[in-house]
Amino acid sequence: MAIDPLNTGDKRSFFSRMRVDTRPFRHRDFRNLWIGQGISTLGGAIGTVAVPYQVYKLTGSTALVGLLGLSSLLPLLVVPLIGGAIADAADRRTILLRTEMGMMLVTALFLVNALLARPQVWALFVLQAIATAIFSLGRPAMASLAPRLVPDDEVAAAGALDGVYSSLGAVAGPAVGGVIISVAGVPWTYGIDCATYAASLVALWALPKLAPVGEVDRPSLSSIVDGFRFLKGRQALLGIFLVDSNAMVFGMPSALFPAFALHRLGGNAATVGFLYAAPSAGALLGSLFSGWVSHARRQGLGVTVAACAWGAAIGLFGFMTSLWPALVLLAIAGGADFYSAVLRSTMLLRSTPDHLRGRLMGIEFAQVASAPSLGDVEAGVLASLTSLRFSVVSGGVLCIAGCVVTALALPGFLRYDSHDPTHEPAT
DSSP: OOOOTTOOOOOSOHHHHHSOOOGGGGSHHHHHHHHHHHHHHHHHHHHHTHHHHHHHHHHOOHHHHHHHHHHHHHHHHHHHHHHHHHHHHSOHHHHHHHHHHHHHHHHHHHHHHHHSSSOOHHHHHHHHHHHHHHHHHHHHHHHTOHHHHSOGGGHHHHHHHHHHHHHHHHHHHHHHHHHHHHHTOHHHHHHHHHHHHHHHHHHHHHSOOOOOOSSOOOSSHHHHHHHHHHHTTOHHHHHHHHHHHHHHHHSOOGGGHHHIIIIISOOOHHHHHHHHHHHHHHHHHHHHTOGGGGTOSOHHHHHHHHHHHHHHHHHHHTTOOSHHHHHHHHHHHHHHHHHHHHHHHHHHHHHSOHHHHHHHHHHHHHHHHHHHHHHHHHHHHHHHHSOHHHHHHHHHHHHHHHHHHHHHHOHHHHTOOTTSTTOOOOO
16 A cells, blocks of 8 residues: 555546646636746846846955845844735735835836946945835735635645746746846846836736735734734644744755855855755756645645755755765755745645734744844854864754654644644644
């Protein structure tokens, strides 16, 4: 008898069960939004390479390039919480139309600055912070749309399909952006990014109104606190945040990629780029074989297994001295992280009532955005005190250990059944 540890309950052939589930495309609103967001995401990924490139070309300072991240940190930590409260109190379509138009305007200002005879460095930092804030304000509304656009049993498939364009953008966008800069110049990347927002705006305009369902809380500090209060005692949801935070803080060695490429793999700048692209390439490949997530019942177990696979791949990566095995392991890690993300998002959306979904997705985005930064600090400090290999390998081991501890401490998370997503009461 075949063993099905995730209880998919699906007797179809293996390949039929694994290929990406395209059922959400039957729904016009989801399909239109997917196309619009896919075009806009690729344009945004093309534009992302331009800002750090400009800062370095204008200043010659790698330190200032690094400080770009700090300009985004506060908006990433605070604004999603506010955006989540607003998403639960207002029409989500209207929120997204306004934030997308705001992003388009900021991108246009990047373009204007790039066209100046002497582009201003301070403007790049200010615009980067504003762009991050606007994106973070709209992110909870966007992340909480799926249950309003597709049936409940297709929410996981919708998340996996969204992963296709986000992973493709992460892999192809920077590469295409670099080519455009070298051939046509920086302003063209901003121009293309700005133009692609039109696709997203058209798709959002075509959506029906997505007004709040049921009782509405006015956006306030109290309503934000209510979102955190909803998590209290719900082991399945607490497990989502703990497992991912553990994986990102201990098993995220991206800050070490430059040193690892040069000193462990004997490579060059191109090698560094390959290391950064490999996890996204793995996520893209994983998204094409994501059909099983639509049928997985034991999703908490699935998240745990995927996070452990991430930790194992990262730990083995730490031993590598050749490029191709290193890239394969990073791709495996990226694929595992993709599956974990889809399952976590599905659990969160299906376990949360609509009037709280914006706030919970805001909390998740703040956590997802901040944990890798902490992971960079942990990996960098530990590597400076010990060695590159010890920092990477120990991070992978600690990631697995943390997953095991979380599973033992939160049995409700491990037992979570997608066929009964609301079975666990708050304690």
